[in-house]
Structures are given as C-alpha cells and as structure tokens.
Amino acid sequence: MPLYPHRHLLALQGLEPPYIAELLDLAESYALLNRGGKAQRDLLRGRTLINLFFEDSTRTRTSFELAGKRLGADVINMSVSTSSVNKGETLLDTAATLNAMQTDLLVIRHSQSGAPALLSQKVDAGVINAGDGTHEHPTQALLDALTIRRRKGTLENLTVAICGDVLHSRVARSNIHLLLAMNCRVRIVGPPTLIPAEAEALGVEVFHDMRAGLKDADVVMMLRLQKERMQGGLVPSAREFFRFYGLDAAKLRHAKPDAIVMHPGPMNRGVEIDSAIADDPARSVIGEQVEMGVAVRMAVLDVLAQNRRRNS
Amino acid sequence: MRDLLITNARLLDPATGLDTMGGLLVREGRIAALGRDLSAPEGADILDAGGAILAPGLIDLRASLGEPGHEHRETIETAAEAAAAGGITTLCALPDSAPALDDPALVGFILRRGESTGSLTILPYGAATRGCLGAELTEFGLLREAGAIAFTDGARAIGSARTMRLALSYARAFGTFIVQHPEEPSLARDASATEGEMATRMGLPSSPAAAEAMMVARDIALARLTKGHVHFAHVSTAAALDLIRAAKAEGLRVTCDTAPPYFDLNETAIGDFRTYAKLSPPLRREEDRRAVVAALADGTVDAIASDHQPRDADDKRVPFAQAEAGGAGLATLLGVTLARHHAGDLPLLRALELLTAAPARLLGLEAGRLATGAPADLVLIDPERAWKVEAGRLPGKAQNSPFDGRALEGRVLGTWKAGARVHG
Numbered sequence: 001m002p003l004y005p006h007r008h009l010l011a012l013q014g015l016e017p018p019y020i021a022e023l024l025d026l027a028e029s030y031a032l033l034n035r036g037g038k039a040q041r042d043l044l045r046g047r048t049l050i051n052l053f054f055e056d057s058t059r060t061r062t063s064f065e066l067a068g069k070r071l072g073a074d075v076i077n078m079s080v081s082t083s084s085v086n087k088g089e090t091l092l093d094t095a096a097t098l099n100a101m102q103t104d105l106l107v108i109r110h111s112q113s114g115a116p117a118l119l120s121q122k123v124d125a126g127v128i129n130a131g132d133g134t135h136e137h138p139t140q141a142l143l144d145a146l147t148i149r150r151r152k153g154t155l156e157n158l159t160v161a162i163c164g165d166v167l168h169s170r171v172a173r174s175n176i177h178l179l180l181a182m183n184c185r186v187r188i189v190g191p192p193t194l195i196p197a198e199a200e201a202l203g204v205e206v207f208h209d210m211r212a213g214l215k216d217a218d219v220v221m222m223l224r225l226q227k228e229r230m231q232g233g234l235v236p237s238a239r240e241f242f243r244f245y246g247l248d249a250a251k252l253r254h255a256k257p258d259a260i261v262m263h264p265g266p267m268n269r270g271v272e273i274d275s276a277i278a279d280d281p282a283r284s285v286i287g288e289q290v291e292m293g294v295a296v297r298m299a300v301l302d303v304l305a306q307n308r309r310r311n312s
Numbered sequence: 313m314r315d316l317l318i319t320n321a322r323l324l325d326p327a328t329g330l331d332t333m334g335g336l337l338v339r340e341g342r343i344a345a346l347g348r349d350l351s352a353p354e355g356a357d358i359l360d361a362g363g364a365i366l367a368p369g370l371i372d373l374r375a376s377l378g379e380p381g382h383e384h385r386e387t388i389e390t391a392a393e394a395a396a397a398g399g400i401t402t403l404c405a406l407p408d409s410a411p412a413l414d415d416p417a418l419v420g421f422i423l424r425r426g427e428s429t430g431s432l433t434i435l436p437y438g439a440a441t442r443g444c445l446g447a448e449l450t451e452f453g454l455l456r457e458a459g460a461i462a463f464t465d466g467a468r469a470i471g472s473a474r475t476m477r478l479a480l481s482y483a484r485a486f487g488t489f490i491v492q493h494p495e496e497p498s499l500a501r502d503a504s505a506t507e508g509e510m511a512t513r514m515g516l517p518s519s520p521a522a523a524e525a526m527m528v529a530r531d532i533a534l535a536r537l538t539k540g541h542v543h544f545a546h547v548s549t550a551a552a553l554d555l556i557r558a559a560k561a562e563g564l565r566v567t568c569d570t571a572p573p574y575f576d577l578n579e580t581a582i583g584d585f586r587t588y589a590k591l592s593p594p595l596r597r598e599e600d601r602r603a604v605v606a607a608l609a610d611g612t613v614d615a616i617a618s619d620h621q622p623r624d625a626d627d628k629r630v631p632f633a634q635a636e637a638g639g640a641g642l643a644t645l646l647g648v649t650l651a652r653h654h655a656g657d658l659p660l661l662r663a664l665e666l667l668t669a670a671p672a673r674l675l676g677l678e679a680g681r682l683a684t685g686a687p688a689d690l691v692l693i694d695p696e697r698a699w700k701v702e703a704g705r706l707p708g709k710a711q712n713s714p715f716d717g718r719a720l721e722g723r724v725l726g727t728w729k730a731g732a733r734v735h736g
Binding site (some may be wrong): 090092114133136198 | 507508509511512513514515516518520584585626629630631632633634
C-alpha cells in the first residue's frame with residue numbers, strides 16, 4: 001500500500017491517484033468503525049490538534065474536532081476573527097505562537113487563497129487545508145468522492161456535473177482535480193459570469209445550459225451561491241438564478257434516473273436547490289456527505305500523524 | 313578632483329553606435345576626451361579596465377522610492393546604494409509617495425535629496441493629479457519649473473477619460489508628457505494575477521490581459537484628439553504593443569517602456585503563491601513575454617525602466633491576494649536586460665541603448681552618452697561575469713526581487729557619478 005508522502009495536505013491538484021485511493025480506503029474503514037461505534041481512541045493520544053479558523057464554519061470545524069477526538073487527540077479550537085488579523089496580527093505571528101505551543105497538526109480555514117501554504121512554510125506542525133479562499137478544500141472533495149464511491153461502487157467513468165458558482169468555489173476546484181485524477185468525466189455548469197476563465201484547460205467540459213449539463217449525469221453536485229454575488233452584479237437576482245441554475249425536479253430529470261444529488265452545505269434552499277430535492281432520501285446524499293466528512297478527516301489526521309512519527 | 317584616465321576599455325556609446333577599444337579621460341566631473349590613443353595628463357589617476365565595457369551610466373526611467381512616507385521600506389540613501397551597485401546614475405522617481413509629489417516644494421525636496429546622495433541624480437515626476445487621486449490636474453507649469461521631469465499618477469491609472477484628455481492637452485503648453493499606468497481600473501481592481509488557467513487553478517482574483525490594451529487604445533485616441541504626448545509605462549501584453557506600434561506608424565506622439573519582469577518572467581513565477589512575483593501589472597503569459605522581447609528589438613518599446621517598487625517583509629509575507637504588488641529592480645536592471653542579449657534577442661548596443669540613450673532622448677537629458685563634455689556618469693561592465701540574484705543579499709534595503717534565485721551573466725564592476733567613483 002502506498003504511503004501518503006507529504007507533511008501537509010494543502011491541495012489535491014497534483015496529488016497522485018494512488019494516494020487519493022489510499023486516503024479514501026482508509027476513510028472507508030473509519031466510516032465502518034464509526035458506524036460500529038468502535039473508533040480507535042488512542043491513535044493520536046498525546047497529540048495536539050489545533051483548529052485554526054479565520055472564517056466561520058461550524059460544520060467543517062465540528063467535523064475536524066470530532067475526527068480528532070475520536071482518534072484521541074487533544075483538540076483545541078481557535079477562532080481568529082478577521083478584524084484582529086486586520087489590526088496587524090499577521091498569519092506569521094500566529095505561526096510563531098503555534099510553534100511555541102508544539103502543535104502536531106494544524107487545521108486551517110482562511111479567506112485567502114494560499115494562506116495554508118504560507119503557514120505551512122513557517123510552522124512545524126502538519127498543516128491541513130480546511131478551505132482557503134477560492135483555491136482548494138481538499139477534505140471536502142475527499143468526502144465527496146468517498147460518498148460517490150460508496151453509492152456508485154466506483155469512481156471510474158462516472159459523469160459528474162458540478163453546478164453553480166464555480167468561479168468562487170474551492171470545493172469545485174478540489175473536486176475537479178480529484179475526480180479527473182480518478183478518471184471521472186467532469187462538467188461544470190453555470191452562467192458565464194460564474195465560470196472561471198479558461199476552465200476547460202483544467203480538463204472539464206463547460207455548460208451554460210443546465211439541462212444539457214445534467215444530461216445523463218451520474219452525480220449532480222450543487223454549490224452554494226453566496227449572497228454577495230448578487231450584490232457584485234455577477235447574478236442579477238436569486239429568482240433568476242434559481243429559475244435557470246437552481247436544481248429542481250424538472251432539471252434533475254435530465255440526469256440519469258439513479259443520479260445522486262450532493263451539496264457541501266450550508267444550503268440556500270430556493271436559490272441553488274429546491275427543498276424537495278435536498279430532502280429526497282432517494283436522491284440526496286447530503287446527510288451521508290456529513291458522515292463521510294468525519295471519516296475522511298480521521299483518515300487525513302491519521303496519515304499525517306504517521307508521517308510525523310516516521311520523520312521524527 | 314584629479315583627472316582620471318580609464319584605459320583598455322571597450323567603449324560603448326549607444327547614442328552614436330560607438331564600439332571600440334580605447335580610453336576615456338574624466339576631468340572635473342565631465343568627459344574630457346575619449347578614443348583610441350589617449351595619453352594620461354600629468355598627475356592623472358589611471359585605471360586599466362582590463363577590456364571591460366565602459367558605457368554611459370544607466371538612466372532608470374521609472375522607480376518608486378520609499379521616501380517620503382515609506383522609509384521602513386527604503387530610504388533615498390539605500391535606494392542610491394542599490395542604484396550605484398546596479399550601474400544607475402540617473403533615476404526618475406514616481407510621485408505616488410506619501411505625500412504625493414503634487415507641490416513644487418516637494419519636487420524640490422526630492423531633487424535635493426538626490427543631490428545629497430552624491431551618487432544618483434533623482435528626477436522626480438510630478439503628480440498628474442492632486443494626491444494622485446485622478447481628479448484635479450496639478451500645476452504642471454510650476455512643477456516643471458521646480459524640476460518635475462514629466463507627469464504621472466504612478467501606479468494608479470488615470471481612469472477618467474476626461475481627466476486624461478485635459479492632462480494630455482495641458483501638458484503640451486509645457487512641452488511635457490503624461491505617463492500612464494495602462495490598466496482599466498474597473499477591470500483591474502483587487503486583481504492580483506492575470507486572468508487565465510493559472511489564476512483559475514490558484515483561485516486568485518484576476519484581471520484580463522485586455523485591461524491593458526483597452527486603456528492603451530483609449531489613450532491613443534486621446535493623444536490623437538489632443539496632439540499630446542502619452543507614454544505608457546511597463547507595457548506587458550502583445551495586444552497593447554500592437555496598438556502602440558500602429559500609433560507610432562501613424563505619427564502620433566506615443567511612447568512606451570517596459571520593465572525586466574515583463575521580458576524575463578511569465579505568470580508561472582507566481583506558482584506556489586510566491587508574493588515576490590506579485591507585480592502591477594501582473595505577470596503575463598509566455599506569448600506576451602515573447603511579444604515584449606520582440607518589441608524591444610523592433611523599436612516599439614522606447615526604453616527599459618526598472619519599475620523598482622520597494623516592499624518590506626510585512627508587505628510580502630502575507631497571503632498572495634493581500635500582499636503588496638511590486639518588485640525591487642535597481643540591482644538587477646542591467647543583468648536581466650543583458651540576459652536578452654545573451655539569449656540572442658538583442659544586440660548589445662540596443663540593450664544598452666534602452667537603458668541609456670533612449671531614456672535620455674525621451675527626457676531631453678544630456679546624460680546617457682559617451683561624448684566630450686557630457687557628464688562623466690559611467691558604468692564599467694563585465695558582460696560575462698555570472699552571479700545569482702539572492703533576495704536578502706541584494707544591495708540596498710528592499711529585497712523583494714521577483715528574480716530571486718535567477719542566475720545572471722553581466723555584472724557592474726564600477727560606477728562613476730560626475731567623475732566620482734560611487735561603486736566598485
């Protein structure tokens with residue numbers, strides 16, 4: 001079995017498929033253990049895990065916290081309000097503090113692309129990117145992939161449509177890199193103002209018509225549309241967006257009959273997704289995504305902690 | 313001051329095309345004679361150049377100084393040290409300092425601060441608009457009298473077409489020109505990279521390369537309308553260069569410069585979120601870099617400026633989009649330009665012309681040439697000597713070089729300002 005070779009998990013771009021598969025396999029085993037109520041409580045005993053969140057995220061922070069605790073780590077949550085950062089405390093001041101605390105693993109969420117990469121150059125801890133700006137959100141893509149693999153049995157040759165505000169989505173970027181590495185066909189669907197420049201160069205197909213984009217898809221992955229996008233003029237109104245790019249039963253009919261529906265949360269019901277779809281147990285796997293989130297984060301923490309043991 | 317005779321030098325004067333082995337005599341701060349068979353006057357110091365190139369000191373058409381307002385980044389003294397090490401003896405300073413150089417007294421202050429270095433003539437640009445805010449024109453006439461070399465809002469584009477039109481018209485009365493930072497501001501706002509695959513992968517706010525050509529097209533139209541002289545700073549895209557080439561062919565008063573990052577680097581330099589490579593305008597794709605190289609050779613680009621922008625660690629050691637744009641460029645101006653010569657893209661005389669005679673012509677300076685009677689601002693260059701750019705070990709205070717790690721051939725052996733040796 002390959003061993004994940006890096007000190008940190010900063011991005012999925014460039015991560016080789018065997019390591020992705022390794023993380024997914026390990027996460028799968030944690031998912032089974034979690035369901036059986038038999039988490040390994042001592043793997044990270046004596047290790048310090050710090051959740052450093054420069055952006056609010058109850059969901060991701062809780063998921064990492066639970067993952068760390070199930071493995072026996074000492075978990076500390078640090079919420080750093082953006083305002084105090086703007087007042088002059090730099091990311092690197094924070095890094096110095098964390099080094100002094102002898103942190104083993106550091107989970108960071110930041111509004112700026114590249115912030116975890118910058119921090120990783122300055123801290124001794126293994127760094128996990130829990131979402132940076134519009135760059136990447138690797139554990140989200142891993143949990144999405146695990147959810148898909150469990151539902152579909154494989155990732156090979158699936159058609160995945162990622163829909164909505166791809167431009168500002170780190171979730172979309174990480175998913176694109178992972179799914180393409182695992183031989184999926186990836187489509188991105190949205191209005192041209194929300195599709196990043198030269199997206200085709202990443203290896204995806206771009207659609208501006210949602211029905212065409214969903215045609216025969218195995219997986220429909222919806223993205224959250226931030227309210228600011230409307231103010232920024234990228235989308236004229238929520239009702240127009242929902243009409244043309246919101247997922248409802250009529251549009252979903254164009255996907256395969258057994259297509260699953262995903263959303264990274266939190267959802268804007270009636271903006272990017274109709275409640276009837278979000279809550280349909282036959283189609284929506286949103287609950288399972290959350291469950292897999294804990295398993296994936298346990299796997300990532302486990303692997304990075306092993307690397308630290310090997311290298312110390 | 314005793315006479316100085318530099319012998320056994322390869323005299324290169326781009327203004328006349330001179331390229332010959334010989335000597336050069338310096339007397340009282342000026343070039344007293346040059347040529348093949350010079351004999352040393354009695355009591356003169358003699359320096360054997362060992363066959364190295366002796367050329368006019370470089371004229372840097374555009375640089376920002378930390379002073380006034382950002383002395384933690386750089387002072388005029390440390391900038392002068394870096395300039396001397398880079399062979400620069402005349403430097404045109406941008407006015408978007410704090411405060412902006414929009415008052416004759418401030419222009420006079422910068423001139424005097426330059427004189428006090430003893431090694432560097434600093435020619436300040438006047439702010440084109442008060443505070444460089446893009447609204448009201450400054451007193452071009454009074455600022456000219458105080459010594460302003462031309463007018464610009466520095467790194468801020470003059471966004472209003474009306475303001476630009478007035479500036480170009482009004483500048484004609486004083487025989488001066490307007491330097492534009494050509495980026496359409498409504499497209500370039502908050503951008504930290506050029507739009508495209510690279511910025512998409514990195515998740516960085518970006519602006520399209522077309523933001524440059526758009527502004528260039530507008531200002532060419534205004535130059536046509538006003539008969540004014542517009543000069544485009546750090547041109548970096550093929551589309552903008554095509555427009556400028558056509559405007560020149562049409563006979564409009566349009567000139568431009570570029571800076572070393574735009575002919576030596578492309579956007580891949582920002583990979584791994586390297587903030588030292590975050591510049592304004594942002595680095596472009598490889599096709600654009602090649603177009604800039606071609607425009608250096610064919611004359612579309614009039615001069616090379618360092619585009620020096622001092623930044624300190626706190627400006628750069630932050631996430632990419634929050635980092636200040638700008639790179640230190642004084643010490644590397646010559647070496648990176650010579651790299652184009654070594655690559656076969658530019659004849660040696662043309663490479664040096666872009667750094668000496670060409671900016672001198674544009675600005676109407678008597679410096680920038682090897683001629684009897686001209687100021688003895690000189691640089692002695694070993695064009696083959698290799699060195700490596702290392703941020704942290706560059707002369708001067710600003711260390712934010714986008715060329716960090718770059719191996720270069722061509723090193724300054726000595727620099728003279730008005731006959732006095734100021735480096736080497």
